[in-house]
Structure formats: C-alpha cells, structure tokens
Amino acid sequence: MQNDLESLFSEVGEVAQVFLPDDRSTGRPRGFAFVEFKEKTAAAEAIQRFDGQELNGRSIRVSEAEEQQPRSSGFSNANAKPYTTHQGARGSKPKSKGSRRNIRARKRGF
Numbered sequence: 001m002q003n004d005l006e007s008l009f010s011e012v013g014e015v016a017q018v019f020l021p022d023d024r025s026t027g028r029p030r031g032f033a034f035v036e037f038k039e040k041t042a043a044a045e046a047i048q049r050f051d052g053q054e055l056n057g058r059s060i061r062v063s064e065a066e067e068q069q070p071r072s073s074g075f076s077n078a079n080a081k082p083y084t085t086h087q088g089a090r091g092s093k094p095k096s097k098g099s100r101r102n103i104r105a106r107k108r109g110f
Contacts, residue, residue, distance in 0.1 A: 001020060001029065001033075001056070002018050002020055002033075004055060004056060005018050005020075005033055005035060005055070006018050006035075008050065008055060009035050009037070009046055009050070011049075012037075012042050012045045012046045012049060012050075013037045013038065013039050013041070013042020013043075013045065013046070014037065014038045014039070014042070015035060015036070015037060015038075016036045016037060016038045017034075017035075017036040018033060018034070018035050018036075019033060019034040019036075020032075020033045021033075021034075034065060043064065046062055047062050047063060047064065050062045051063065
C-alpha cells in the first residue's frame with residue numbers, strides 16, 4: 001500500500017515520506033496515511049487532483065493534515081458516568097439498610 005501511495009502522489013511532485021500508522025492492538029493499518037512532499041505546491045495540487053479518486057478499489061480522501069488537539073489529563077467526557085455499577089447474578093435487588101458488615105461494625109462499637 002505504501003508503494004502504491006508513493007507512486008500515485010509522485011505524479012504531482014517529489015514525495016519526501018509516506019507514513020501509514022498501525023493500530024496498536026491489531027498491528028494492522030488504521031486506514032489512513034500521511035504523505036509529505038518536498039514542495040508545498042505539490043501538496044495543494046495533490047489535494048485538488050486526487051481527492052475522491054479510487055486507489056485499489058477504495059475511494060480516497062485527500063486533505064491537508066491538521067494539528068492534533070492536545071488531550072486533557074483528566075476525565076474528559078462530561079456526559080459519561082464517572083463509574084459503573086455491577087449487578088451480580090442476583091439481579092438488581094436493593095440492599096437492606098444495614099449490610100452484614102455494618103451490623104458487625106456497630107456491634108463492635110465502631
């Protein structure tokens with residue numbers, strides 16, 4: 001695939017590098033690539049000429065790479081629950097007011 005991309009994009013200018021990122025878990029290509037040209041004008045021509053064309057039976061989308069947004073170190077999804085509950089084999093039977101552990105603790109004076 002890397003050779004196919006390099007030969008296609010070399011039609012518009014000299015290709016400096018072709019990078020195909022792999023999926024960390026499977027090791028297979030992630031489905032996109034970065035093509036770097038030696039001249040900026042070649043990149044603009046490649047976008048205009050190859051966007052929407054087919055390569056090896058697949059339609060390709062060609063656009064300028066965008067800077068990746070920095071990720072926050074904290075919990076980022078405000079709509080997601082911060083934790084999940086696990087309901088065991090007995091289903092969702094609500095616990096009684098005092099669990100066995102709490103009763104023992106109260107008897108001991110804790």
